[in-house]
Amino acid sequence: MADVVTSEASQFTQKVENRSARIGIIGMGYVGLPLALLFSEERFAVTGFDIDAKKVSSLNSGGSYIVRIPGTEIQAAQKHGFRATSDYSEIASVDAVIICVPTPLNEHHEPDLSYIRDTASAIAPHLREGQIVILESTTYPGTTEEVLIPILEEGNSRQLRVSRDAASKGFYVAFSPEREDPGNDTVARRDIPKVVGGVGSRALEMASSVYGSIFNRTVPVSTPAAAEMTKLLENIYxxxxxxxxxxxxxxxxxxxxxxxxxxxxxxxxxxxxxxxxxxxxxxxxxxxxxxxxxxxxxxxxxxxxxxxxxxxxxxxxxxxxxxxxxxxxxxxxxxxxxxxxxxxxxxxxxxxxxxxxxxxxxxxxxxxxxxxxxxxxxxxxxxxxxxxxxxxxxxxxxxxxxxxxxxxxxxxxxxxxxxxxxxxxxxxxxxxxxxxxxxxxxxxxxxx
Ligand SMILES: NC(=O)c1ccc[n+]([C@@H]2O[C@H](COP(=O)([O-])OP(=O)(O)OC[C@H]3O[C@@H](n4cnc5c(N)ncnc54)[C@H](O)[C@@H]3O)[C@@H](O)[C@H]2O)c1
CATH class of the missing domain: 3.40.50.720 (NAD(P)-binding Rossmann-like Domain)
Known part of the structure; x- marks a missing residue:
């Protein structure tokens, strides 16, 4: 079994290297859209998912709704296969799913994880074996393990489980925080090191290979919780x-x-x-x-x-x-x-x-x-x-x-x-x- 899993991870890495891996990004906002464009620049075919029909239609007609992103960048990405959709069944066709949805506070000043929960519930029925799901939304340590994974496992009609070690098959999960500083052009996005924490070594390897294709440096940490806490330390500082x-x-x-x-x-x-x-x-x-x-x-x-x-x-x-x-x-x-x-x-x-x-x-x-x-x-x-x-x-x-x-x-x-x-x-x-x-x-x- 370990060999099968190893070859699954190395096949994934090969697909990333030869750019045949398909990337799905959920949430076409300030974080998700620029990320989609970075993957497109590297010639990956990217599908952007959003529940906002206006954003989907604007992107598909080559228009931008974020001032610092000109429409020409969307049109260039379209030439590499970029398109947007609200149809979650298309999750089945991508190899990596990256979640960039909001994480606000509710009226009691407590974490509102409803966007992450809704996204996980929408993805779960379409998950395939060997896919990797990466959460980028900023959140408290424990969210990936305690909130995301249970919903993905429970809502999954194929009864797939998260793969935690080299011997178990299933889908893979990681957390990697977005660290950009909007409006700050002193550091190119590619030069911001990408912190990654995987659930198990295969997930870490896969997430590092995806991000290694668009960022100049990846920084592996031991667990998703360590990656979640890294982002919070930076912002609390x-x-x-x-x-x-x-x-x-x-x-x-x-x-x-x-x-x-x-x-x-x-x-x-x-x-x-x-x-x-x-x-x-x-x-x-x-x-x-x-x-x-x-x-x-x-x-x-x-x-x-x-x-x-x-x-x-x-x-x-x-x-x-x-x-x-x-x-x-x-x-x-x-x-x-x-x-x-x-x-x-x-x-x-x-x-x-x-x-x-x-x-x-x-x-x-x-x-x-x-x-x-x-x-x-x-x-x-x-x-x-x-x-x-x-x-x-x-x-x-x-x-x-x-x-x-x-x-x-x-x-x-x-x-x-x-x-x-x-x-x-x-x-x-x-x-x-x-x-x-x-x-x-x-x-x-x-x-x-
Ligand atoms: N904006 C920043 O500078 C920044 C920097 C670092 C980290 N972050 C973190 O990144 C995350 C995303 O932030 P953002 O600024 O991109 O938010 P945003 O509001 O600009 O974009 C989020 C997008 O997700 C979409 N969405 C919501 N629920 C959805 C669902 N169920 N399915 C599909 N799409 C859905 C929304 O329609 C919206 O387009 C947050 O956790 C935030 O804290 C943001």
Missing amino acids: RCVNIALVNELKQLCHRMDIDIFEVIDAAKTKPFGFQAFYPGPGLGGHCIPIDPFYLSWKAKQYDFRTKFIELAGEVNVAMPYYVVDKTVEALNEQSKAMKGAKILVLGLAYKKDVDDLRESPSLTIIELLKDRGAVVAYNDPYFPYVGRGRHYDLEMHGVSLDNLAQYDCVLIVTDHSDYDYQRIVADSKLVVDSRNATKGIRSEKIVRC
């Missing part, structure tokens, strides 16, 4: 360090010290210090959410993750701090917040991305409105903002033509395309929560 500089920023303001000058000086140390920057609060699908996946899991072990909770507290308070600083800045101009006209500059959770998820700008707009301000916004990536999981704004963006009509321009996202010199020149008052006006000298600027 960011979350805690951002909270630290957010707290120090508030102290520096009281002490009349420029925190950005301090960070720039500290980062000249050639070892032992990595620069993190303060801002108006955390956003995005990862850093504000992922740490709480671990906090939740830790409770099952009767363990309190105090660093995570404290960092969460500091970061969640930042939009309130920005609004308080705006009240003070208006006050200095003998202007009350109630009735003040405020333009929020930038909605995206960070600069140069078309992603609004968990953005602090949404909380800031709501807080400003609650305090009676008349709020408008501008963001080149969002001409309109409607309803989302945690907001209901229904606003259209405005132009930057007549900035003098606002009592205050509040910089929340420092998009590169903005001309900050002109914005300061044309505005009555600028509150800058991102240090976007660094180097511009003007009494109109209040940095917070």
